[in-house]
Amino acid sequence: MATVSANPVPFEEPPYLRGLPSPIYTESHRRFQKACRQFVWDNLLVNAMEYEKAGQVPDHVFQKFCDNNMLVPNLPAPLPVNWLKRMNIYDILGVKVEDWDYLHTGIYMDELARSGVSSAAGINPGWCYGLPPIFKFGSPQLQEKFLPDLLTGKTRxxxxxxxxxxxxxxxxxxxxxxxxxxxxxxxxxxxxxxxxxxxxxxxxxxxxxxxxxxxxxxxxxxxxxxxxxxxxxxxxxxxxxxxxxxxxxxxxxxxxxxxxxxxxxxEGMRLIMTNFNHERLTIAVGVTRQARVALASAFSYCLKREAFGKTLMDQPVVRHRLAKAGAELETMWAFMEQLLYQMCHLSKEDADRELGGVTAMAKAKAAMVLNECAQCAVLLFGGAGFTQSGQGELVEAIYRDVPGARIPGGSEDVLLDLSVRQLVKLYKAQEKQLGQQSKI
CATH class of the missing domain: 2.40.110.10 (Butyryl-CoA Dehydrogenase, subunit A, domain 2)
Known part of the structure; x- marks a missing residue:
């Protein structure tokens, strides 16, 4: 088993994995990140491009994740602890299910996307989007009927x-x-x-x-x-x-x-909208990592590819393009860490009220950043970035994923509009409350 460590290429890793200080991550988060990176690499990412080309993640990979409780992180935090313990699920790579928070979730989603291609789409969506309404809103009888087999992977x-x-x-x-x-x-x-x-x-x-x-x-x-x-x-x-x-x-x-x-x-609309918040947040994290993979691949390529008698990195126009995309990427990641941290410290009710619109905005923006970074990478790879084989095949595949980031989970323009409408709604509610307080 090869040890998987942080990559030193610029833009390859989030700041906290480059050794820079962060007030957000605890020792629990850092231990989980290391264990998660190794597990996901060994059991999914090492063959991610092969699965992408085949168009399916093998069933044994789904089962391996299930057997090791590594599909549980797809559920919204806090986790349904009572149900998980009934199914003899007590921890996720050493993190007790009762201690799991949204920063653990963010780490998991980030690590799943480290290959750059969306191989996790072959195993995760049911747990991430289909299961939560059942244990959040389903009757006890409905939960008894479906959750035992769904939580153990016997059914999907x-x-x-x-x-x-x-x-x-x-x-x-x-x-x-x-x-x-x-x-x-x-x-x-x-x-x-x-x-x-x-x-x-x-x-x-x-x-x-x-x-x-x-x-x-x-x-x-x-x-x-x-x-x-x-x-x-x-x-x-x-x-x-x-x-x-x-x-x-x-x-x-x-x-x-x-x-x-x-x-x-x-009650369907309320259930669906509540479920969308988790879906959009997890999409945004994974999409941001895909953008990171694309940009880091381009950076590495530009260090060695020569044109007009010098490397691409020696060309000011190339450095300018990388810097523009890099600024978007790191800004997006700071946005994601902020949202994840807030999700850890707000009640469910407060998070739904305060962050629904912001989460819609984050999902839309993450897809825009992916588009910027993937397009940058394809252009800098040139003909290789337009080819579904060879040294540019990864950035070509990432660029094909861009519409899948900008449309599902709420298309970009709809989410941008929704985010502002939600902010206006919050503003009016707070304005009304202030007006009432001033009369007291």
């Missing part, structure tokens, strides 16, 4: 919200769930598109319409997928995130027990 799930005509515009979802005459089942009809991991999932945490048009008519329920009557799935070919198993799902009179409803009818 995904999140299914997007449709051909409704992506970021969640309120316009048209997939219907109508109660049967005897009231014992929902009959689901509709389509879901661009569903990550859908093709390998036994269940989907699915957004459906149980009521009138608009947000108030939405609900969320657990819908069986693989081999279930009325469900037809086919894999979609997409530009990047090749291991993600992007899937088109058709639902034709799919019969689902009413007990599979998560929460209550009409």
């Amino acid at each position: 799930c995904c999140i299914a919200i997007t449709e051909p005509g409704a992506g970021s515009d969640v309120a316009n979802i048209t997939t219907t769930a109508t109660k049967s005459a005897d009231g014992k089942h929902y009959i689901i009809n509709g389509e879901k598109k661009w569903i990550t991991n859908g093709i390998w999932s036994d269940y989907a945490t699915m957004a459906v319409r149980t009521g009138d048009p608009g947000a108030a008519g939405l609900s969320v329920m657990v819908v069986p997928l693989k081999g279930y009557p009325g469900v037809n799935m086919r894999r979609l070919s997409v530009a990047g995130q090749k291991t993600g198993g992007t899937t088109y799902i058709e639902l034709d009179d799919v019969k689902v027990p009413v007990e599979n409803l998560i929460g209550r009818e009409g």
